[in-house]
Amino acid sequence: MKARLAISLATASLWHRRKVLALVCLTLTLSVTLLLGIQYLRTEVKQSFTSTISDTDLIIGARSGQINLLLYTVFHIGDATNNIRWSTFQELKQDTRIDWLIPISLGDSYKGFRVVGTDESFGKHFRFGRGQPLTLASGQWFDGVFDVVLGAGVAKKLNHALDDKIILSHGGGSTSFSNHTNTPFTVTGILEPTGTPVDQAVYISLQGMEAIHVGWESGVAIPGRTLTPEQAEGRNFTPSAITAVFAGLDRKILTFRVQRDLNQYTGEPLSAILPGVALSELWRLMSQFERALLGITGFVVITSLIGLIAVLLTLQTQRAHEIAILRATGASPGLIASLYIIECLALAVVACVISLALSTFVVSMLGPWLLTNYGLQVQLRPLNIEEWALLASVPLAAVVVALIPAFSAWQQSRSQGFGSPGES
Amino acid sequence: MNSQSESSTQRPADETAAIEVKDLTFRWDKHQPALTFPDLRLPQGEHLFLHGPSGTGKSTFLSLLAGMLPPATGSISLLGTAIQKLGAGKRDRFRADHIGVIFQQFNLVPYLTTEANVTLPCRLSRTRKASTGETPASSAHRLLTALAIPESHWQRKVTQLSIGQQQRIAAARALIGAPEIILADEPTSALDSDNRDRFINLLLTLAEERNTSVLFVSHDRSLAQRFHHQIQLGQVPA
Numbered sequence: 189m190k191a192r193l194a195i196s197l198a199t200a201s202l203w204h205r206r207k208v209l210a211l212v213c214l215t216l217t218l219s220v221t222l223l224l225g226i227q228y229l230r231t232e233v234k235q236s237f238t239s240t241i242s243d244t245d246l247i248i249g250a251r252s253g254q255i256n257l258l259l260y261t262v263f264h265i266g267d268a269t270n271n272i273r274w275s276t277f278q279e280l281k282q283d284t285r286i287d288w289l290i291p292i293s294l295g296d297s298y299k300g301f302r303v304v305g306t307d308e309s310f311g312k313h314f315r316f317g318r319g320q321p322l323t324l325a326s327g328q329w330f331d332g333v334f335d336v337v338l339g340a341g342v343a344k345k346l347n348h349a350l351d352d353k354i355i356l357s358h359g360g361g362s363t364s365f366s367n368h369t370n371t372p373f374t375v376t377g378i379l380e381p382t383g384t385p386v387d388q389a390v391y392i393s394l395q396g397m398e399a400i401h402v403g404w405e406s407g408v409a410i411p412g413r414t415l416t417p418e419q420a421e422g423r424n425f426t427p428s429a430i431t432a433v434f435a436g437l438d439r440k441i442l443t444f445r446v447q448r449d450l451n452q453y454t455g456e457p458l459s460a461i462l463p464g465v466a467l468s469e470l471w472r473l474m475s476q477f478e479r480a481l482l483g484i485t486g487f488v489v490i491t492s493l494i495g496l497i498a499v500l501l502t503l504q505t506q507r508a509h510e511i512a513i514l515r516a517t518g519a520s521p522g523l524i525a526s527l528y529i530i531e532c533l534a535l536a537v538v539a540c541v542i543s544l545a546l547s548t549f550v551v552s553m554l555g556p557w558l559l560t561n562y563g564l565q566v567q568l569r570p571l572n573i574e575e576w577a578l579l580a581s582v583p584l585a586a587v588v589v590a591l592i593p594a595f596s597a598w599q600q601s602r603s604q605g606f607g608s609p610g611e612s
Numbered sequence: 613m614n615s616q617s618e619s620s621t622q623r624p625a626d627e628t629a630a631i632e633v634k635d636l637t638f639r640w641d642k643h644q645p646a647l648t649f650p651d652l653r654l655p656q657g658e659h660l661f662l663h664g665p666s667g668t669g670k671s672t673f674l675s676l677l678a679g680m681l682p683p684a685t686g687s688i689s690l691l692g693t694a695i696q697k698l699g700a701g702k703r704d705r706f707r708a709d710h711i712g713v714i715f716q717q718f719n720l721v722p723y724l725t726t727e728a729n730v731t732l733p734c735r736l737s738r739t740r741k742a743s744t745g746e747t748p749a750s751s752a753h754r755l756l757t758a759l760a761i762p763e764s765h766w767q768r769k770v771t772q773l774s775i776g777q778q779q780r781i782a783a784a785r786a787l788i789g790a791p792e793i794i795l796a797d798e799p800t801s802a803l804d805s806d807n808r809d810r811f812i813n814l815l816l817t818l819a820e821e822r823n824t825s826v827l828f829v830s831h832d833r834s835l836a837q838r839f840h841h842q843i844q845l846g847q848v849p850a
Contacts, residue, residue: 193735197721204723509718516678516715517785518708518736520701602700605675 194523197514198530205503212496213535213542219492220582221543221550223485227578228547229566230478236317236565238467240384241434243315244290245443247466248272248280248450249432251457258466261292261432263385264302268294271429276455280433285442288313290434293397293427296368298356301342302389305397305430313436316384317565326350327377333396333420336373341387343378344560350375356392356400358408368400370414383565398425435460489582493589496535500528500593504600511597515604525598532590536583544579628692630656630793630825631677636686638672646684649673650843656691656792659816659826661836664845670829673845674795677827678711679703691792708737712786712794712824714815717802719782720770727752727766730784733791740789748788755784759814776807783815790822797829812838 202209241262249257250270259265280289290313293305304310311329314322327350330337336356338348348354352375358366373392381387399420403413415423437443443462450460511524552568559565571579636649647669654660664670675681677688679695680703688695691710695703712733720729727749734741734748744751756766759780765773770781779799786794796815800808812828816838819826828839836842 190736197724200723200728510721510723512715513719513721514732515680515704516707516713517733518704518711520704603681605671605681 190523194526194530198527198534201510201527202531202534208499208503209535212492212499213539215492215495216489216535216539216582217542217546219485219488220539220579221546223482223489223582224543224547224575224579225550226478226482226485227575228551228571230482231572231575232566233478234471236383237471238464239317240467241314241316241463242319243313243436244434244463245437245440246435246447246450246460247432247463248435248458248460251459254459254461254466255470257432257459257461258463258470260294261434262463264294264304264389268431270457271431272433272458273456274426274428274430276453276458277430277433279455280435283446285437285439285446286435287438288436290314291394291430292432292434293394293429294431296356296358296397296400298342298354298390299346301339303356303397304389304391305394305427306391307394310391314386314434316382316386320382322382322386323380324377325380327375329377330391330393330396331376332374333393333399333425334371334373334417335376335393335396337377337379337391338375339387339389339391340379340381340560342390343375348375348378350378354390356390358404366408368409370409370416371400371420372417381559383559394427394430395425398427399423490585493536493582493585496532496586497589497592500532500590501596504593504597511601512604515601521598521601524601525594528594528597529587529590532586532593533583536586540579540582628656629653629689630658630691631660631827632687632689633677634687636673636676636688637684638669638676638681639684647672649676649686650845652843654825654827654841656825657820657823658840659819659828659838661839661842662827662829662845663831663833663836663842664829665831668845670845671797674797674827674829678713678795679707705737708733709739710792712788712791714779714782714786714794714796714799716798717775717778719785719799720778722769722771724770725767726756726761726770726773726781729770729781730755730788732785734789737789740791743789743791751788752784755787755818756781758818759784775802776804776811779803779807779811780814783811783818787815787818787822787824790824792824794819794824794826795829796826798831799828800830800832800835808835 247257247261249261250268250272252269256266256269260268277289277291280286288309290309291306294302296303308329311322316322324337325340327337336354342348353372354375355372356368358368373396379386399415402415402425403410435446437446447460447462450458514524515521548568551566555566555568631652631654633649633652635651637646638649639646649669652660662670662673672681676683677690679688679698683696690706693706695706698706721732724732730752731748734744734751741748753766757763761777761780761784765777770778773781779802782799786796794815799815800811803811812835816826826839828835
């Protein structure tokens with residue numbers, strides 16, 4: 189009976205002061221939305237990051253550290269320490285434990301985007317996210333020597349369509365002075381956005397990669413020795429080396445044994461890494477930052493809760509008459525104190541509910557836009573336990589801080605005399 | 613502090629009095645002199661007019677009677693219960709069950725409707741609720757009708773009403789559930805003379821119907837003749 193009275197009084201009181209409290213509630217809502225949003229994004233970005241590449245059991249490259257190998261093969265950051273001989277790649281193909289191999293040949297760029305030389309197995313076996321395959325938004329995979337498939341980000345940024353002719357540059361960097369001007373490539377396909385570095389690269393065949401480098405053995409084009417597309421027709425371009433290999437195994441249980449065998453390969457020094465392990469190691473390096481961000485947001489919520497308490501304490505002086513009436517009518521100091529706790533809790537719950545709705549709206553509106561413009565994969569999903577816990581901590585914190593005005597009201601109303609305070 | 617009793621009639625002492633006060637003193641803190649209050653005995657159903665100029669401790673006296681402040685010495689017996697011996701929680705419950713209060717002004721909870729203000733005591737006390745003999749709402753409606761509050765005001769926020777109406781609503785709140793005692797602290801000081809006389813007549817008539825004792829505090833002596841007893845608090849300034 190008393191609890192119901194307290195709740196109905198608190199509700200009426202909140203409604204009565206809705207104009208002032210709406211602003212406080214708005215502040216709290218925004219800060220809770222920020223907190224929830226950052227926690228949500230943290231999970232999403234981590235998910236998106238660690239699923240940059242999936243289903244690939246091993247990445248094999250020249251001997252180097254696992255982060256380095258991961259960075260240049262998957263993220264197209266930095267350069268390879270060395271190449272793998274073509275013969276080694278052929279030997280790997282003979283290994284019965286290995287189901288499929290994707291050769292990767294790096295080194296050139298197109299207006300700042302990496303050129304990846306590969307073969308048809310890339311389109312067939314490469315997986316990202318939760319095992320999603322690459323799909324073409326338009327056109328088809330490269331077939332001819334001078335065909336190129338563009339990542340979604342490249343096509344969007346440079347506004348390319350099918351059948352555009354593009355000139356690749358030798359080496360990395362966005363302003364290269366040595367271009368493969370004799371051998372323009374034709375866009376035959378454009379990939380769907382993936383939200384991974386795949387979007388930020390262009391794909392050609394290993395033959396194409398080899399063909400444009402005929403006559404470039406010294407690092408620059410030697411006039412007269414480079415090929416024209418006409419000369420390239422019908423010739424066989426077998427590369428002498430590739431940069432790295434993505435491998436998928438028949439039986440995952442053999443992953444570690446194959447990795448050890450490759451690391452001890454006698455033909456040349458190789459490194460084989462498990463992409464999942466390397467990705468989480470890389471994420472650990474960056475998680476300090478996102479933790480700090482979450483911490484800051486936590487403080488924003490605490491600040492707005494303190495603001496809420498400041499407002500409630502200010503309102504307390506206005507409420508002296510009402511408290512006097514309730515006390516004289518027989519309400520206990522505990523009931524008066526509980527009004528503050530209920531009001532504070534109600535405000536926090538309202539703020540949480542609104543911010544939940546707000547976040548849902550924002551994520552569902554911005555999700556597709558983020559993917560196409562920033563390659564960030566943020567999908568609407570049910571909250572996980574950690575996020576629910578974070579959300580639930582807001583009303584809990586509100587109750588804790590509400591103890592301040594509640595205690596002061598309790599103390600005041602215990603010594604409350606008849607009539608208004610101050611009168612005797 | 614002197615006091616003089618002008619009680620007209622004396623009832624037999626064995627009957628349980630509504631209010632009985634003996635040797636009552638109070639001090640706000642150790643350094644201030646104690647306020648002393650007159651002994652008094654108010655039989656059930658009779659009304660007492662307590663007269664005293666400002667600063668003579670009228671509100672303090674009511675706070676002591678209502679059990680909201682603890683006395684320094686002396687005893688307060690309401691309906692045979694020594695309230696200064698009760699714990700804080702029991703005093704609150706006793707007040708909810710047996711005492712109606714009317715203040716000088718700001719009598720109503722601003723965010724409740726007229727009806728919700730009147731039925732407030734029934735929500736704080738089962739005894740008061742049971743004594744209505746019907747639903748608190750219908751009891752409130754009868755009281756509001758008797759106190760001439762138009763029906764159109766019943767579901768309205770009380771802040772839109774005139775002072776006279778607000779004081780009458782406060783009276784309805786004090787009367788609902790027929791408490792044995794009503795403590796009224798200068799309830800008419802903000803009213804004009806017409807409203808004041810009407811208010812006192814209605815309050816006392818309705819209290820008599822319920823056998824409720826009214827302790828009425830005012831600095832306006834002209835109101836005293838409507839009461840069975842009157843007491844002077846403090847010295848009248850020369």
